[in-house]
Amino acid sequence: MTNAERVKVAEPSSALADSIRASGLKVTAPRLAVLRVLDQAPHSTAERLFVAVRAELPGTSLQAVYGVLAAFAGAGIARKIEPAGSPALFERRVGDNHHHIVCTRCSAVRDVDCAVGEAPCLTPAHDSGFAVHTAEVTYWGLCPDCQAATAAAPSTLSIPAPLSNKGAR
Numbered sequence: 001m002t003n004a005e006r007v008k009v010a011e012p013s014s015a016l017a018d019s020i021r022a023s024g025l026k027v028t029a030p031r032l033a034v035l036r037v038l039d040q041a042p043h044s045t046a047e048r049l050f051v052a053v054r055a056e057l058p059g060t061s062l063q064a065v066y067g068v069l070a071a072f073a074g075a076g077i078a079r080k081i082e083p084a085g086s087p088a089l090f091e092r093r094v095g096d097n098h099h100h101i102v103c104t105r106c107s108a109v110r111d112v113d114c115a116v117g118e119a120p121c122l123t124p125a126h127d128s129g130f131a132v133h134t135a136e137v138t139y140w141g142l143c144p145d146c147q148a149a150t151a152a153a154p155s156t157l158s159i160p161a162p163l164s165n166k167g168a169r
């Protein structure tokens with residue numbers, strides 16, 4: 001998480017347990033721990049969640065965290081997103097068809113509200129007869145931190161190539 005990520009007030013365990021129960025799942029210690037971490041660190045990988053959960057529940061395995069995340073995604077209380085070139089990321093914000101903007105340099109992820117408010121918010125020019133239900137948009141760019149970093153230290157790619165190859169075919 002970068003310092004630009006909004007810090008949320010921690011949700012009490014009772015509210016977290018309620019949302020697990022409301023999704024039709026049984027409340028277990030690992031599920032509670034994963035949901036608590038996910039609440040504080042949206043767009044996290046399973047590995048990152050595992051590290052945080054293990055600090056709270058030392059007996060938890062990575063496999064158990066994957067199991068919890070699969071159950072959450074199946075029950076609709078977590079969403080799995082898979083930006084190209086990134087491991088799967090998980091978040092609690094579900095059901096609003098929001099999109100994501102991803103930094104091409106540091107992989108920071110931020111939410112972008114759905115342009116229309118419901119899926120699919122983009123209508124294809126030609127739907128080939130498909131009944132379209134979802135349009136998932138990933139915006140790619142440079143986050144503010146990386147813009148500042150690249151402005152301070154220009155990429156070596158912008159330095160002209162040395163002249164030692166002069167005369168080579």
Ligand SMILES: [Zn+2]
Binds near residue numbers: 103105142144145
């Ligand atoms: Zn960045």
Ligand SMILES: [Zn+2]
Binds near residue numbers: 042093098099111
């Ligand atoms: Zn999101």
